[in-house]
Amino acid sequence: MNIGQAAKASGVSAKMIRYYEQTGLIPVADRKESGYRDYSDADVHRFRFIRRARDLGFSVAEIQDLLSLWNDRSRQSADVKRIASAHIAVLNARIASLRQMSETLQTLIACCAGDNRPDCPILMDLEETSEAPPTGVRSAGGVGQLKSRV
Amino acid sequence: MNIGQAAKASGVSAKMIRYYEQTGLIPVADRKESGYRDYSDADVHRFRFIRRARDLGFSVAEIQDLLSLWNDRSRQSADVKRIASAHIAVLNARIASLRQMSETLQTLIACCAGDNRPDCPILMDLEETSEAPPTGVRSAGGVGQLKSRV
DNA sequence: CTTGACCTTCCAACGATGGCAAGGGGCATT
């Protein structure tokens, strides 16, 4: 099977298949005489696994771990569960952060007349006119310091 | 004011201030004789605006629009509201996508014994063994095709 | 044999940020 067919069958683009091979996520593919990569159904199976994991938001590094567990017949499901649990914590943190943003913004939007006048509470909030404290924490109600990847 | 002081006062790192200047988000700064960038309180005010907008998840491109509205005394608040509303829609879409992932994963985790045996419903789901239809939509209950940036 | 669809490799870009390195300025203490 050529890479294009494997891509269609798995839902992983040919570009990404090559990339995954290059980065070591998947083993180097066999080649036909022409130099074309040659894939089996088992390979496609693995690509589908990868795609599904990516759909669930796992990073490539996590997928690497999941793949090796998948291939390990003597694995312990606790290991899989641990990875998944760690990941869900990250997901939930992102959700919380986005929700915070969304709610703040929603409040501001609700206060904005949205007409032809220039006065706008959204811009006023962004100004955060509090000339006050360079000292410590920002004025209450703010969205807070978001360091995490969102 | 030097860039470091402006950075501390605004919460935008010196790196990012230079980056914003380079990409045209902010005007090129005046320089002192020494070659150091020189910032005013008004500049810091603008940096704080930018940082606040980023905290709310606005992209740099959106911030560009917001900034020009901010500087436009004849602006219409409807324009601001439109940008904010579009952004909140994106935020909510991301949230929905992440929630979908989180819930799916939560279900799988709940089904996983998490012991020393290899059997694991999480891996089984990732396999998505349905050899069935390359035809059209994937089997029901899946997390669906997530094209959007999450 | 030609054409078009596919494959190959390599290189670059995105967005926002951090890090490192080499060289110069500014200021306070010897």
Place this chain on the structure above:
DNA sequence: AATGCCCCTTGCCATCGTTGGAAGGTCAAG
């Protein structure tokens, strides 16, 4: 004045996952 230290300057690289393009080789059908 000289030393030391911190800050500034520019520039390049890395991240992370993915997509795009260019330049060229292969395959199968017409």
